[in-house]
Structure formats: structure tokens, C-alpha cells
Amino acid sequence: MHDLLGPAEIRELAAALGVRPTKQRGQNFVIDANTVRRIVRTAGVRPDDVVVEVGPGLGSLTLALLEAADRVVAVEIDDVLASALPATIAARMPQRAERFALVHSDAMQVTELPGPAPTALVANLPYNVAVPVLLTMLERFPSIERTLVMVQAEVADRLAARPGNKVYGVPSVKACWYADVKRAGSIGRNVFWPAPNVDSGLVSLVRRSEPIKTSASKAEVFAVVDAAFAQRRKTLRAALAGWAGSAPAAEAALVAAGVSPQARGESLTVEEFARIAENKGAAA
Template identity: 70%
Template sequence: MTDDRADAGVRAPRLLGPSEVRALAAALDLRPTKQRGQNFVIDANTVRRIVADSGVTGNDVVLEVGPGLGSLTLALLAVARRVVALEIDPVLAAALPATIADRAPDQVDAFEVVLADALRVTDVPGPPPTALVANLPYNVSVPVLLHLLALLPSLEHGLVMVQSEVADRLAAVPGSKAYGVPSVKAAWYADVRRAGAIGRNVFWPAPNVDSGLVAWTRREPPATTVTRTQVFAVIDAAFAHRRKALRPSLRDLAGSAEASEHALARAGVDPMTRGEALRIEDFVRIAEALSEVAA
């Protein structure tokens, strides 16, 4: 809890531990499913760490995805001005307000849960969110992150927990083994970095994969005469066949191998270069060149 809240007599939320998480699940007759990526954090120190590392302050409106039983939500309410949680499971969404009322009574007015699929949501109620902090469902973590970054330009920073290998990909730099489509597309929106690892024993049920934290800070996308969709199409084509040179990789997008080579020359990129060697700015130049060649 921030000092000014303590001075004002605002009580800190009571966080959830292993017994409380299991009790809430039992009361709901809840059986976590892999389909929805339901692995609930049961360690209060872990959610405190996530919130501390996220950089969230009392000025932030936080968007959370997949709040589940409320472990991270309660920790966020101790710090943020407001928390909006997107929950796809109707049982969990219906139960969460009661948990907040019980364990964070002084923060009830600062919380709202929205029953929605984060992949399909088109708006978020209330003031524009400024931070995204979430234990993302691992099976859709990259699409959800990219969708929300595109949908909500008000998001300035965030910290998300994802599968460890996905964290490596999101934060990878050109030329590294993990560098690929998620790395480049995330770089369109933000500066991304690896922010630590999370053990399996802090979850219930324990996942069969390791977890990692990814932090990001919004930056302006590269200046360009083409659309993000056009740039992302080049990225997808370049990585459709890893270890394949750009000239044949972009052939279908350009219309022919000759047009592909011509566009790459205009962009100042060696036709035999592979996608994993390029930065987001390089893909922008290629998209612009392809547009000019097609004109």
C-alpha cells in the first residue's frame, strides 16, 4: 500500500494464500481447465513481486486479463487507482466481486470485472487503461498481448506472465535463436525486456511448463507510409519458412521472385538475408518498397 493511502486510513487488501485459493475454488466447484489456461497463483509474495516489478503507481488504471480467483487483482488494488479485469469464465467473473468486497472492502469502487474474451474485446469501460498487468492464459498469450496493444494506445507500460519460451521470444533481439514473429511484432509497439522467472510451485495446479515475466514500455511505432497490416504481412511471410532467404520468402507477397528482389534492393536489404537478422525498421522499409513496386 502506498504511504498516502495508509495515512488516509485505507486498509490494504488481504491477499490470497494456498488455502484461500483452494477454498474459493471448492466453493465454486471449480476444476481448472487447460483449455482456458487456468493455473492460479497461490503465493502472495509472487503477486507482490509482479506488482512491484510492473511499476504500477497510484496514477495507473490497470487492465488485467484472466483474473481467475483474484490473487493478482487484490495485489494490484493495493497500488493502482483502478483495476479493470477481463474474465472469459462466467463463473469466475460472477464470483470475483464478492472476493474483492470481502478482502478489499476499501477498494471496491476502484474495481470492475468485465465478462469478455480478451481476444475479441473491442473496448474497456471507464477511464483509458494505462498499464497492462496479467498472468496471461499461456495458450493465447501472444495474440492477446498484440491485440490489446493495438486496441488500446493508452497503455503506456506493463508486465505479463507467460510461458518461459514465449517470454524469450517476445524479448529476443535480431540474430538470436528465439527471435521471430512475436519479437518483431511486439517491437512495433514497445521496448520489451525479460523481467525474471517464476517457479512452478507458486501455481495451483502446477503447470508443466516454466513461466517468465515480460516487461514492456510503449514507444511510437516506426514512421512509415504504409499500414501496420502491410508491415505485419511482410513479417509473417519472412518467418513462414525459417532459415529461408527473404527473396523466395517474399515471392508470393511481391507477386514474383523478381519483384521480391527488386523491392529488397529498393529497401537496401540483401535478398539472401533471413528474417531473423532484421529489425522492425527493416521490415518497415521492405513493406514500403513492396508498396512502391506494386504501384
């Protein structure tokens, strides 16, 4: 069993670096070793996995991932945290240090990662950018088969929501384009420093073995999704009028896709959105 970071070590490390967690970057450091081990276990990390971690912070989860995976690549935007992390790994897990790589960058800007292609994404995502970072990583790194992210509880609910659920929306549909998504647990506030004002949730995403069958591109399907939820209270005939060019054109696309023009976005599956995208211009 390796030496993971506990509350005292996290605070000592932060003090030595002059680090004060910032709201601007959504930083809340996990200070409980049992929690990071639970995350690794829930993620199903395997000995041959190449795990990418976004926002490693002071390294609590990074160390737990290194215990279980073949390699860990951590993406960190913060200058001070990025410069300190390799030394923390070397000091606490020297025998695994060569299996760790750091990318000092904004995750939204990363287009390639060092070493073998990642097979898993495991991260305590900064709450303010969780959804865009998650969707960007799934898009750019198709080799990622399994994902487990810790996010704000309501974001977790939204990501895992099914059609008809009141929180089902753009994140739910877009995540479902890539993966089978489900809630994978809850995390209390007391395992963080500083303790956030919200509860956290774990979301598991297992990439679809077969992409959704559609002749429409992802961009075309996502354009329909964005339009459908931009005005949630409207029927799809009205909500998609701008996207289709007019309400009658939207109605024609919906009818051709086998979707009621009176339906609302929150009742549709990702496959139905794809069919609507395929039938744009059906009235022509």
C-alpha cells in the same frame, strides 16, 4: 497491508465454486502472495494507474493490483470465475471495491473498457493465447503505456528476443512494433495451482514514445513479417516471393529497402521490415 489470497484460500474458494482449473483455458492460479506483490512491483504500478488485467481467475493478482493502482479493470471469460470475483474483492478489500470493474468477455473480443482509459496492462496470461491477447490489447488500447505479463518461459524468450537470436520470430517483431520489450524475471512452478509443466517468465513492454516512422501501415508491415517467417530456412528473396508476386519482385523490394535478398527474416529489425513494406512494387 491487505488480505491477499494464499494457497489455502485459493483452494477453499475454488472448492466453494466447484472450479477445477482447465488446460483448455490455460488456467494456472497463482497461490503465493509474495509472487503477486513482486509482479506488481516489477510492473511499476503507480497510485494513479488504471490497470487492465486479463484472466484474473480467482483474484490473487487483482487484489495486489488494487492495493497499488487507482483502478483495476479485469477481463474474465470464465462464467463462474467472472461471477465470483466481485464478491471476493468486496470481502477482502471492501474499501477499494468501488475502484474495481469486471468485464465478462473474451479479451480478444473486447473493444472498449469501462471508466478512464487504461494506462497499464498487468496479467498472468493464459498460456495458450498469450501472444494474440497481448498484441490485441496493445493495438486496441493505445493509452496502455506499460505492460508486464507473465507467460510461459519460452514465449517470454521469444517476445523479448533480438534479431539474430534463434528464437527471434513473428512475436518478437510484432511486439517490438508497439514497445521496447525485455525479459523482466522468471517465476518458478511451485507458486501455481495446479503446478504447470513449464517455467514462467515476466516480460516488460514499454510503449514506444514515437511510433516507427514508415509510410506503410501496420497491416502492410505485419504481412511482410508473416511471409518472412512462414518459411524460416529460405532467403528473403524466396520467402517473400508470394508476398511480392514473384522472386524478382521480392528482390527489387529488398534492394530498394537496403536489405540483402540473401538475408533471412531472423536477422531483420522491425524498421527493416517496415522499409521492405514501403518498397513493395519497387520493380514496377
